[in-house]
Amino acid sequence: xxxxxxxxxxxxxxxxxxxxxxxxxxxxxxxxxxxxxxxxxxxxxxxxxxxxxxxxxxxxxxxxxxxxxxxxxxxxxxxxxxxxxxxxxxxxxxxxxxxxxxxxxxxxxxxxxxxxxxxxxxxxxxxxxxxxxxxxxxxxxxxxxxxxxxxxxxxxxxxxxxxxxxxxxxxxxxxxxxxxxxxxxxxxxxxxxxxxxxxxxxxxxxxxxxxxxxxxxxxxxxxxxxxxxxxxxxxxxxxxxxx
Numbered sequence: 001x002x003x004x005x006x007x008x009x010x011x012x013x014x015x016x017x018x019x020x021x022x023x024x025x026x027x028x029x030x031x032x033x034x035x036x037x038x039x040x041x042x043x044x045x046x047x048x049x050x051x052x053x054x055x056x057x058x059x060x061x062x063x064x065x066x067x068x069x070x071x072x073x074x075x076x077x078x079x080x081x082x083x084x085x086x087x088x089x090x091x092x093x094x095x096x097x098x099x100x101x102x103x104x105x106x107x108x109x110x111x112x113x114x115x116x117x118x119x120x121x122x123x124x125x126x127x128x129x130x131x132x133x134x135x136x137x138x139x140x141x142x143x144x145x146x147x148x149x150x151x152x153x154x155x156x157x158x159x160x161x162x163x164x165x166x167x168x169x170x171x172x173x174x175x176x177x178x179x180x181x182x183x184x185x186x187x188x189x190x191x192x193x194x195x196x197x198x199x200x201x202x203x204x205x206x207x208x209x210x211x212x213x214x215x216x217x218x219x220x221x222x223x224x225x226x227x228x229x230x231x232x233x234x235x236x237x238x239x240x241x242x243x
Contacts, residue, residue, distance in 0.1 A: 003198035007055050014048050015109040022109070025116050034144035035070070041116050042095035049090035056083065056190050057200030060091060064207030067180065068094045072141045073210065074172035076228050077182035078161045079150035081192045084184055088148060091205055092182070098148035099137065099168065102129075118145045124153075134170055141175035151225060158188030164229040166221035172213070173221060181208040181231040206235045 025041045032040075053060060075096055077088065085098065097118035105111045105121045114121075118140050122133040137147050149171065151164035172179050182205070189201035208231050216224045 001197060003055065003057070004196075007052060007198060010055065011048075011052065014051075015113075018044055018048070018113070019109065022112055022116070026112075038095035038118070038145060042089075045089050045113060045117060049086040049088075052086045053083070053090050056198055058186070058190055058203050059200070060087070060203045060205065062091050062205045062207070064209075065093060067207045067209050068092070069178065069210055071177075072144050072146050072175070073178045073180050074141065074169070074175075075146060075148040075180050075182055076164075076169070076172075076232075077148065077150055078184055078229075078232055079152045079155050080158055080184050080186070081155050081188040081190065083187040083190050084150070084155075087184065087187055087203065087205060088182070092207065094146055096146040096148045097140065099133070099150070118147070120147070130167075134167065134174075137171040138174040141171060141177050147171060151228070155192065156188070157192040161229060161233055164225040166225040169221050169224055169228070173217065173224075176213050176217070178210040178212050179216065179224075179228060180210050181228050181235070182206065183208065183232045183235045185236060208232065208235050 021044050025044075028037050028040065073094075075088075075092070077084065088096075095117075097114070097120065099120050099122055100114060102121045102123040104114065120133050120137045120140070123129040141147055149168040151166075151168050152162040153165050154162070156162055169179070184203075184205060186201045186203035189199065190203070191198060211228070211231075216227075219227075
């Protein structure tokens with residue numbers, strides 16, 4: 001209970017503390033390159049996320065940092081739990097926005113940070129709005145930003161990786177960018193498996209090799225989704241065999 005209360009207080013307090021920085025990054029001029037602007041914006045969410053993960057007391061191992069190329073990519077990750085976003089923001093050294101459920105847009109300050117980070121809010125209950133969100137994500141990728149998606153659509157809570165929905169991978173195909181599969185193991189052990197209490201865990205984050213646009217452009221998106229899912233699953237199997 002103590003860790004949970006402490007993290008909640010930190011998250012709330014830091015958002016208020018970040019308001020001056022939010023105003024500064026909202027005022028960044030278009031004279032900056034996309035990479036430079038995104039890097040400046042990413043500093044605060046990254047620091048915030050790294051501190052949150054430290055407060056859980058978890059041990060975090062990151063593999064495959066060398067697989068992150070320059071330029072826009074679609075990051076595709078499995079989704080274990082609520083701590084996936086802080087984990088990725090804090091330990092993937094590449095600024096990115098992400099697809100979020102539209103309800104988050106109602107949260108003060110946080111939603112404004114997500115807007116400057118180039119997050120996309122999606123209402124899965126409204127098909128037309130969801131299509132517009134996909135188009136928005138495609139445009140952001142074409143502009144040079146990186147986007148993260150969780151194709152499972154919901155948290156596995158530490159269970160088997162669920163089927164990947166192919167729709168989110170359309171962002172990469174329509175924008176013509178590489179796909180970076182990412183494996184998350186252990187975040188559900190922090191929260192979801194503990195009756196929603198915080199407990200230190202051993203977390204592994206694996207960034208897999210990029211799938212170039214030329215490698216998947218002529219494939220059906222359902223096939224691509226299955227292949228990306230299998231890459232993520234295989235990366236976990238290989239680690240267990242090596243140990």
